[in-house]
Amino acid sequence: GSQWVDEIRKSCVPARRLAVATFVGDDERRGLVAPRREVEARIRAGKRAEVERRGLSKQATDAAMKKIVVTRDEFLAARRAELARLADHDVVVTTYAALGARGAASPYGRPGDENPVEQLRWHRVVLDEMQEVSSPNTELARACAALAARSRWMVSGTPLCDGIRDLNGELRFLGVVPFSLPDATDGFWDRCVEKPWDAREPEALEKLELLLRRVAMRHSKAQVWAAGPLEGRPILELPSRDDGVVALAAPRASSEAAVLRALDHVAGAVVATMPASGASGGRDWHRGRDLAL
Numbered sequence: 001g002s003q004w005v006d007e008i009r010k011s012c013v014p015a016r017r018l019a020v021a022t023f024v025g026d027d028e029r030r031g032l033v034a035p036r037r038e039v040e041a042r043i044r045a046g047k048r049a050e051v052e053r054r055g056l057s058k059q060a061t062d063a064a065m066k067k068i069v070v071t072r073d074e075f076l077a078a079r080r081a082e083l084a085r086l087a088d089h090d091v092v093v094t095t096y097a098a099l100g101a102r103g104a105a106s107p108y109g110r111p112g113d114e115n116p117v118e119q120l121r122w123h124r125v126v127l128d129e130m131q132e133v134s135s136p137n138t139e140l141a142r143a144c145a146a147l148a149a150r151s152r153w154m155v156s157g158t159p160l161c162d163g164i165r166d167l168n169g170e171l172r173f174l175g176v177v178p179f180s181l182p183d184a185t186d187g188f189w190d191r192c193v194e195k196p197w198d199a200r201e202p203e204a205l206e207k208l209e210l211l212l213r214r215v216a217m218r219h220s221k222a223q224v225w226a227a228g229p230l231e232g233r234p235i236l237e238l239p240s241r242d243d244g245v246v247a248l249a250a251p252r253a254s255s256e257a258a259v260l261r262a263l264d265h266v267a268g269a270v271v272a273t274m275p276a277s278g279a280s281g282g283r284d285w286h287r288g289r290d291l292a293l
Contacts, residue, residue: 004093004128013229018090023117024098026107033082036113040070043078072112079119087120096132100140121148130154133173134166136182145173164197164208165189176215 005020012018022028030038051064086092094117101115108115125147127133133141152174160166168189172180178188196204223235250257 008091011228011230019088020091020093021086021089023086023092023094029098029107029116032086033079033116035107036075036079036110039075039078043070043074044068079116083116083119086116092117096140100143102139115143118143118147122150124151124153125149126153126155127173128155130156130170130173131158131161131166134161134169136169136172141169141173164194168193171215174215176211179211 002022005022008018008020021032023032034042047068047070048065051061051068054061054064056064099115099117102109106115125144127144133144135141136145154170154173159170168179168182172182174180178186179193181188183190193204193208197208219235221234221236221238225231225233225235250260
């Protein structure tokens with residue numbers, strides 16, 4: 001969360017600062033939108049104070065205190081006011097852990113007390129490290145998909161981890177029909193994308209590339225800021241690489257030395273089977289094609 005906040009602040013000119021809320025830790029979340037039990041306790045305390053201000057007899061005060069209840073409408077009115085204050089922020093930064101927490105793991109674990117992030121309609125929802133929802137059947141992926149938003153973005157440097165099927169789960173969050181549908185619906189993904197890809201059909205990469213051109217935008221380290229206080233500077237500034245070789249003295253009879261000798265043997269065997277430079281093989285069928293992820 002803090003990295004996103006730093007990036008947002010770095011990208012804004014002083015005259016146009018954005019109002020950013022961090023909805024991550026329990027204390028941060030309670031400070032923005034209190035859980036139902038705390039709201040009800042606050043309302044109940046206010047009603048008790050009102051009874052005490054009436055100056056009733058002890059018997060009448062005790063009777064009035066016993067009749068104090070907090071109605072659902074009172075809780076909802078208080079929750080709407082706090083949600084409105086949360087919605088006044090330009091950006092709300094949260095985490096997968098805060099969004100996916102349920103039951104005792106969440107401050108909003110009581111029945112009728114939904115996670116405030118799930119109660120607002122957002123202008124845009126951006127998922128960082130989108131591979132976290134590549135499996136659409138997890139509770140986290142379902143919670144992300146259930147968010148109400150006008151636009152949905154996903155960000156990742158490694159969008160595919162386990163294979164092409166990861167893309168099916170990620171497109172499900174974006175709602176790119178029919179590519180986002182599970183195979184149980186009509187088998188479209190398996191028939192039109194995954195099987196041709198696994199079979200290395202010549203058209204498979206072209207079709208996938210056509211799809212990604214419509215839904216994906218790729219940034220490279222060579223890009224620079226087009227405007228603002230960082231205009232002309234690279235969007236990603238990394239320190240220069242410094243290579244060095246460090247010799248490790250491992251006793252010849254040690255387990256570390258045995259592992260190193262085994263790795264050296266395996267690496268040598270792999271290199272020996274590789275074709276000479278310029279030779280083509282079946283494994284190079286997609287070389288030189290840009291997937292634009």
